[in-house]
Amino acid sequence: MIDTPVIVHTHRQPTAVIHLTIPRDQIQVVMGPAIQEVMGVVGAEGIIPQDALFAYHLTMSPDVFDFEVGVPVAELIAPNGRVIPSHLPAAKAARTVYHGPYEGLAEAWGKFDQWVADNGYEPVGDLWEVYQAGPETGDDSSKWRTELNRPVK
Template sequence: MPALLGIGNFAQATHLSIKTLRRYHESGLLEPANVDPQTGYRTYTTAQIPTAQIIRRFRDLDMPLPEIRAVLTAPDLRARNDLITAHLGRLEQSLARTQSVVASLRDLLDQPVSAPSFEHRSIKEASVAAITEVLDVKDALSWLQGALGELQATLAVQRLPITGAAGGIFSNALFSEAHGEATIFLPCDGTVRRLGRVIPFVVPATEVAVVVHAGSHNNIDLAYGALATYVTQHALAVDGPIREYYVIGPQETPDETAWRTEIAWPIFQTQRENRIDSLDSRKKRQTRPRP
């Protein structure tokens, strides 16, 4: 019969604090072999030490307590391994994100940020196939990729040729409240028939300032910041949704370094204002009294 250990000795044997052992007991993860009904004093068996060691290592891997409980109570080895493999996969994804953020931060610290070039562009009204939903900003990239795939498949089924780069229109709330409306669209030749989430849509005409972001979307905020600085310093910004145009994106290549995204910020109708200024100047010259 396994020997009994008081909670203090069991804490020493497993390197789990008494506070932690009490929490594990309360959550049902690691219950003591015996609890004195009068004093509440907990005792454990030496046979529980391996289980405590396993729990400690899972916690070192940031596995939540409910998942550890599921692993320990799995009905068979395959089910247990599937749970562990799933968690390791999430850890690998988290590590990849961390490495990407570290690389981006090093670039900011080690390399001077080169000034991007900006372009003013008048965008004409366009008939497109679109998907519109309200979503959380953290889900935006995965939602975008899924929506683009659905749009391409729908246009292929309806035999409507794609006539330009895919684009997105994002409400201000999506950035300011981290929750808002997003529209992903593909311009096409002909009118798309409603199918699933895909609807016909007209992208309105607008005038924008544009900057091109090269690479993955992990550090696209740098391009947004540069563009916001530009339109603000030049007193050009107007209220309206931001647009993105995916000149080269995940649908064209999995190589993120090759991605090219145009970010379009709505601005005053500067071209129209220039024409008005030109007409006013011409009128002044025509009405100016001759010497």
């Protein structure tokens, strides 16, 4: 389900994003159109994404997601409608890759967080997912890959 986690040191990465604060149960309704909007603006401006789509969760509660959805870019973009410049942080982070459908992400995060705790790391603040391979790669969801990143002390 998840690869053996590793500790990495990330670098601050400019991004083009839409910031959303939504009820948790609206994620499947909101995410697709937001991705299309970001990619439309990036494409129209001739910007080449530097990596895969991601969701950067600033805060999470049982009822609300406060997050950015977007793509890494080479340099900060000018705001365009809801698409704004942002960044992924420079951080010491635990990282793994989950293999499977998006419906299994909650369980994957649970196993990943257990590894973080079992290995003596303390999570700090935010987290992000990078959608390395998803529905655009085919219908076999067992081949989908989502990178999970959890900053730690």
